[in-house]
Amino acid sequence: MTDTDTDAGTDSDTGADSLPVDSSPVIGRELQLITLEVNGEEYEVITEPRRTLVDILRHELRLTGTHVGCEHGVCGACTVLLDGRPVRACLMFAAQAEGAAIRTVESLSDGADGSELSDLQRAFRSHHGLQCGFCTPGFLMLAEGFLAERPQATKAEIREVVAANLCRCTGYQSIVEAIDSCAAARREGEEK
Amino acid sequence: MKPAPFRYHRARDLAGATRLLAELGEDAKVIAGGQSLVAMMNFRLARPQHLIDIAGLRELDHLGTDADGALRVGALTTHHTVETAPPGTLGAEFEVIRAAMGWIGHLPIRTRGTAGGSVAHADATAEWCLLAVALDAAFLVHGPRGRRRIAAGDFFLGPYTTALDPDELLTEIVFPRPAPYAALTEFAARRGDFAIVSAAVDLDVQGASVRGGRVALGGVAPVPVRVPEAEEVLAGGGSFTACAAAAAAAVEPPDDANGSASYRKQLIATLVRRACEEAVSR
Numbered sequence: 001m002t003d004t005d006t007d008a009g010t011d012s013d014t015g016a017d018s019l020p021v022d023s024s025p026v027i028g029r030e031l032q033l034i035t036l037e038v039n040g041e042e043y044e045v046i047t048e049p050r051r052t053l054v055d056i057l058r059h060e061l062r063l064t065g066t067h068v069g070c071e072h073g074v075c076g077a078c079t080v081l082l083d084g085r086p087v088r089a090c091l092m093f094a095a096q097a098e099g100a101a102i103r104t105v106e107s108l109s110d111g112a113d114g115s116e117l118s119d120l121q122r123a124f125r126s127h128h129g130l131q132c133g134f135c136t137p138g139f140l141m142l143a144e145g146f147l148a149e150r151p152q153a154t155k156a157e158i159r160e161v162v163a164a165n166l167c168r169c170t171g172y173q174s175i176v177e178a179i180d181s182c183a184a185a186r187r188e189g190e191e192k
Numbered sequence: 193m194k195p196a197p198f199r200y201h202r203a204r205d206l207a208g209a210t211r212l213l214a215e216l217g218e219d220a221k222v223i224a225g226g227q228s229l230v231a232m233m234n235f236r237l238a239r240p241q242h243l244i245d246i247a248g249l250r251e252l253d254h255l256g257t258d259a260d261g262a263l264r265v266g267a268l269t270t271h272h273t274v275e276t277a278p279p280g281t282l283g284a285e286f287e288v289i290r291a292a293m294g295w296i297g298h299l300p301i302r303t304r305g306t307a308g309g310s311v312a313h314a315d316a317t318a319e320w321c322l323l324a325v326a327l328d329a330a331f332l333v334h335g336p337r338g339r340r341r342i343a344a345g346d347f348f349l350g351p352y353t354t355a356l357d358p359d360e361l362l363t364e365i366v367f368p369r370p371a372p373y374a375a376l377t378e379f380a381a382r383r384g385d386f387a388i389v390s391a392a393v394d395l396d397v398q399g400a401s402v403r404g405g406r407v408a409l410g411g412v413a414p415v416p417v418r419v420p421e422a423e424e425v426l427a428g429g430g431s432f433t434a435c436a437a438a439a440a441a442a443v444e445p446p447d448d449a450n451g452s453a454s455y456r457k458q459l460i461a462t463l464v465r466r467a468c469e470e471a472v473s474r
C-alpha cells in the first residue's frame with residue numbers, strides 16, 4: 001500500500017514517527033486525499049475517511065454502474081473486484097482500497113460508448129439472467145471474479161457462489177445458466 | 193446508513209500499531225478486513241473516533257506449520273487464503289480448518305475477512321472462535337507491555353468481549369497439534385447466514401476405535417463452549433449418538449427469534465453426531 005499524502009490536512013499517514021492525536025472528543029469533518037486505481041485509471045479524491053468505496057465510486061468518480069443496496073454486506077449489489085477478487089464495496093472504506101487495482105462493471109464492456117458487451121454480459125442477456133437489472137452489476141462482478149479463479153467451476157459451485165448476492169426477479173436459475181454457459185464457452189475457447 | 197466521522201490512521205509496522213493503540217486508547221478500533229466492523233459502523237452500532245488500519249502489516253499475513261507441527265495462522269490471513277491454500281499447506285492434519293472456511297459468509301466476505309479479525313470480534317457463532325476452542329488454540333497478542341499468549345479457553349469472555357486489553361493487538365493464532373479426525377458443521381436458515389448452532393469435534397482415534405475427544409458448540413452460550421459431559425461419553429467408549437445426546441442435555445441454549453431452546457437442543461443432537469461421523473470419515 002502507498003502512504004497517503006497529508007496535504008488535505010489530515011493525519012492519515014500516522015505510522016511509527018509522529019502521533020498527531022487530537023485530545024478533543026469531537027471529530028470534525030476531517031478530509032484526506034486518497035488515490036484510487038479504478039479500471040486502469042488513477043483518480044485522486046479528497047474526502048472524509050468515513051466514506052465507503054461504493055460511495056466514492058458512485059458520487060465522486062461518477063461510476064454509477066456499481067449499485068448500492070443494503071449497505072451492510074448482505075445484498076451484494078455493490079460487488080466489485082479488488083485485485084481480481086470479488087468484494088463488497090459497501091464493507092470497506094475507500095481509504096482501505098488505496099494501492100489495489102479496482103474493477104467495476106464499467107470495465108466489462110468495450111467500444112467507444114461501452115456498447116460492446118463482454119461474453120459474460122451477453123450470456124446474461126441470452127439466458128434472461130436479469131429482469132429489473134438492479135442486482136446485475138453485482139452478479140456480473142461476482143461471476144467475473146469467481147470464473148477467473150475457478151475456470152473449471154461446476155454448476156453446483158456456481159449455485160453456491162451466487163448465493164452471495166440477492167436477486168428478487170429471476171429466481172437465480174437463469175443467472176446460474178448464464179454463468180455456466182459463459183464458463184463453458186471460455187473453456188471451449190481455451191481448447192481451440 | 194453512513195458511518196459516523198472518525199480519523200483514519202494507517203499503521204506502518206507492528207510497533208507503530210501498538211503505539212497508536214496505546215496513545216488513542218478505547219476511542220480507537222483496529223480494522224483489518226472490516227467485514228464485521230464496517231457493517232457495525234454503517235449501522236452506527238460502533239462509532240470509534242479513530243480507526244487504525246493494520247492491513248499493511250504483511251508480516252501478519254502467513255499460514256503454515258512450524259517445526260513442532262503446530263499450525264500458525266497470521267492474524268491478517270483471510271478466510272479465502274485458508275480455503276484456497278495449496279495442498280500440503282494445511283495437510284490432512286488441519287483439513288478441518290480449511291473445510292470450515294466454506295461456512296463463513298460468502299465468497300466476497302471471505303476474500304476480505306481475516307482470521308484475526310474474526311477472533312477479536314468474538315461473535316458467539318464465529319467459525320474461527322469455535323475451531324480455536326475445540327482445538328485448544330492459543331492467541332499471540334502484542335501490546336505496550338510486550339507479547340503474551342492467551343489460551344482460547346481463557347480468551348472469550350462474553351458476546352463480542354475478549355481478554356484483549358484495549359491497547360493490545362492479536363497477531364497470530366496457534367493450533368498446537370494436528371487434528372486429523374476433526375470436523376466442524378453447523379446449521380443456518382440459509383447458507384452463509386450466522387449459524388443458529390454450530391458444532392466442532394476433535395476425536396482421538398487409535399487403530400479403528402475412538403478413544404476420546406473434544407466437543408465444542410457455538411450458538412448455545414455467549415461464547416463458544418467445550419462440553420465435558422459429551423467428551424466423557426467419548427472417553428468411555430460411548431456411541432456418537434450417545435455423545436450427541438449428552439451434549440444436548442448438558443447445555444442451556446438461548447430461546448430467541450432464531451430458534452427456541454428445545455429446537456437448538458435438537459440441532460445439537462444432530463450436529464454433534466454429524467460432526468463425529470464426518471471426523472472419522474476423513
